[in-house]
Amino acid sequence: LRARCEADMADLVLAADFVVDAPRAAPNYNEAVVKKFIIATIFWAVVAFLAGVYIATELTWPQFNLGLSFVNFGRLRPVHTSAAIFAFGGSALLGTSFYVVQRTCRTRLFGGEALANFVFWGYQFFIVMAALSYVMGYSQSQEYAEPEWHIDLWLTIVWVAYAVIFIGTLMKREEPHIYVANWFYLAFILTIAVLHIGNNLAIPISIYSAKSYPVAAGVQNAMIQWWYGHNAVGFFLTAGFLGMMYYFIPKAANRPVYSYRLSVVHFWSLVFMYIWAGPHHLHWTALPDWTQTLGMAFSIMLWMPSWGGMINGLMTLSGAWDKLRTDPGLRFSVTAVGFYGMSTFEGPVMSIRDVNALSHYTDWTIGHVHSGALGWVAFITFGALYYLVPVLWKRSGLYSARLASWHYWIATLGIVFYITALWVAGIMQGLMWRAYDQFGFLQYSFAETVVAVHPYYVIRLVGGLLFLTGALIMVYNLFQTVHSRSTESRLLLPAGVAVAGE
Amino acid sequence: MNIQPSDLLVGLLVAALGLTGLIMASGAWDDEMFVFGLSLFVFACLFVLGVIRSHFDKQEVARAVRSRHG
Numbered sequence: 001l002r003a004r005c006e007a008d009m010a011d012l013v014l015a016a017d018f019v020v021d022a023p024r025a026a027p028n029y030n031e032a033v034v035k036k037f038i039i040a041t042i043f044w045a046v047v048a049f050l051a052g053v054y055i056a057t058e059l060t061w062p063q064f065n066l067g068l069s070f071v072n073f074g075r076l077r078p079v080h081t082s083a084a085i086f087a088f089g090g091s092a093l094l095g096t097s098f099y100v101v102q103r104t105c106r107t108r109l110f111g112g113e114a115l116a117n118f119v120f121w122g123y124q125f126f127i128v129m130a131a132l133s134y135v136m137g138y139s140q141s142q143e144y145a146e147p148e149w150h151i152d153l154w155l156t157i158v159w160v161a162y163a164v165i166f167i168g169t170l171m172k173r174e175e176p177h178i179y180v181a182n183w184f185y186l187a188f189i190l191t192i193a194v195l196h197i198g199n200n201l202a203i204p205i206s207i208y209s210a211k212s213y214p215v216a217a218g219v220q221n222a223m224i225q226w227w228y229g230h231n232a233v234g235f236f237l238t239a240g241f242l243g244m245m246y247y248f249i250p251k252a253a254n255r256p257v258y259s260y261r262l263s264v265v266h267f268w269s270l271v272f273m274y275i276w277a278g279p280h281h282l283h284w285t286a287l288p289d290w291t292q293t294l295g296m297a298f299s300i301m302l303w304m305p306s307w308g309g310m311i312n313g314l315m316t317l318s319g320a321w322d323k324l325r326t327d328p329g330l331r332f333s334v335t336a337v338g339f340y341g342m343s344t345f346e347g348p349v350m351s352i353r354d355v356n357a358l359s360h361y362t363d364w365t366i367g368h369v370h371s372g373a374l375g376w377v378a379f380i381t382f383g384a385l386y387y388l389v390p391v392l393w394k395r396s397g398l399y400s401a402r403l404a405s406w407h408y409w410i411a412t413l414g415i416v417f418y419i420t421a422l423w424v425a426g427i428m429q430g431l432m433w434r435a436y437d438q439f440g441f442l443q444y445s446f447a448e449t450v451v452a453v454h455p456y457y458v459i460r461l462v463g464g465l466l467f468l469t470g471a472l473i474m475v476y477n478l479f480q481t482v483h484s485r486s487t488e489s490r491l492l493l494p495a496g497v498a499v500a501g502e
Numbered sequence: 503m504n505i506q507p508s509d510l511l512v513g514l515l516v517a518a519l520g521l522t523g524l525i526m527a528s529g530a531w532d533d534e535m536f537v538f539g540l541s542l543f544v545f546a547c548l549f550v551l552g553v554i555r556s557h558f559d560k561q562e563v564a565r566a567v568r569s570r571h572g
Contacts, residue, residue, distance in 0.1 A: 112508035114553050118516065125545050129538055138534045150526070150538055157519070207526060210534035 037095025044087035110168025184243035199228035234274035258315035299351035306344035328404035329386030339375025364426025414466030425456035520546020
């Protein structure tokens with residue numbers, strides 16, 4: 001017991017050192033670039049959710065394709081996924097990583113102002129060019145890696161600049177320790193670089209043409225694609241946002257991480273296991289059986305680190321659970337961790353080959369993805385936004401906690417509508433597709449399954465609309481937080497007085 | 503001139519990328535490469551202008567501070 005207590009105390013002291021502010025003069029942080037990324041995050045959130053609602057409408061009522069090539073589902077779907085993952089999620093990750101690395105290393109960003117601005121504007125340019133190419137009909141037809149070679153090269157340049165800034169800042173840190181959130185951000189940066197380059201190796205037919213041919217073909221191409229695809233989930237949508245969790249939940253709760261040691265175990269086990277899980281996307285395909293089994297086994301093993309991290313995030317609230325009543329931003333963060341636990345339970349279940357035989361190619365997968373994307377990624381980001389906007393714009397607090405609370409409940413209801421509708425639709429689709437009659441013929445035509453899921457598509461659309469409504473409430477609330485006189489900082493200091501803390 | 507070396511390096515790199523964009527647009531075989539190349543050129547022009555403006559803004563502030571303190 002004594003050893004346990006000592007270990008816990010060591011965790012507490014260690015974590016407190018790096019998360020709770022020490023009274024030292026703050027360096028001249030580069031907050032301008034963080035602010036730009038926060039504004040971009042809010043803007044792209046609305047774009048991504050709006051595009052999602054529109055394509056959900058197209059699925060429900062195909063007339064909304066309008067007979068126009070550039071707004072048909074096939075072209076707008078990657079606009080939605082890229083806007084959600086790379087534009088909204090990516091801007092949030094880049095912005096918060098710049099904020100967190102400066103704060104926890106107590107030093108200004110490495111590389112100067114122009115380099116940081118290049119990462120911001122270069123990343124936004126990538127997003128706009130990618131979206132434009134999709135609606136114009138250019139794509140290399142690989143999920144979440146649709147942009148053609150020239151846009152991939154541009155992203156590589158921007159990403160290297162981002163890595164230089166982040167790693168350079170870590171190297172010139174004023175703190176002896178690298179706080180665990182930075183480890184997660186670093187894994188996100190390095191692994192995404194390797195995945196992006198590995199999956200996009202292609203030979204263009206000319207530097208004057210957007211068309212290229214991938215280096216790998218057939219099942220090798222599929223394997224590399226899902227090595228990339230699943231680790232985009234693992235390192236972009238999980239590791240990066242865990243970095244966010246490990247900084248913003250302790251800050252908002254004003255408590256140290258529950259167990260710093262567990263966070264380190266969480267990190268190493270997660271990064272080791274995730275990288276092998278990709279083949280579960282290719283069950284029952286031409287991929288060798290042993291590879292499929294490997295992917296399945298590692299996916300199931302991922303339960304442990306994922307739930308270890310979830311428990312660590314939730315238990316950080318120990319002694320501060322009352323804050324959930326008064327801090328809607330923290331409520332978003334904690335609910336996000338709950339959804340993280342739920343979707344990292346559901347994912348391994350779906351990776352089991354026999355479950356996958358039912359779930360694959362159905363809307364169950366879409367429901368699963370959205371419980372992670374809306375419940376985990378978007379909610380942890382909303383929590384960070386509600387924390388960061390008053391801090392960055394030096395305001396006394398949020399314009400309206402009540403509006404944030406409305407956002408929380410409307411968005412939560414939206415997610416529940418969305419995922420439950422697609423669970424039912426997906427399982428029904430899977431069962432209908434595999435049903436045989438007494439003569440051994442398929443019992444249902446594909447068109448019959450489409451008709452059967454129609455009501456659930458309407459419910460999904462309602463869920464998406466609710467989520468979008470919540471986001472619009474957030475935009476208004478954050479805009480007012482920055483501009484309203486009611487949130488002006490009440491701390492009046494004479495010019496020249498040094499301000500302690502961050 | 504007191505130019506930050508990192509800012510100069512980034513400005514030159516982006517200028518070179520902008521020129522590459524212009525070359526790609528000039529011989530484009532398809533609409534995508536034409537749009538991308540021209541957009542890259544416009545992006546590079548605006549970005550480099552921003553770097554130059556930021557440099558002179560900082561110099562102006564430094565001059566103002568120096569004159570205020572005599």
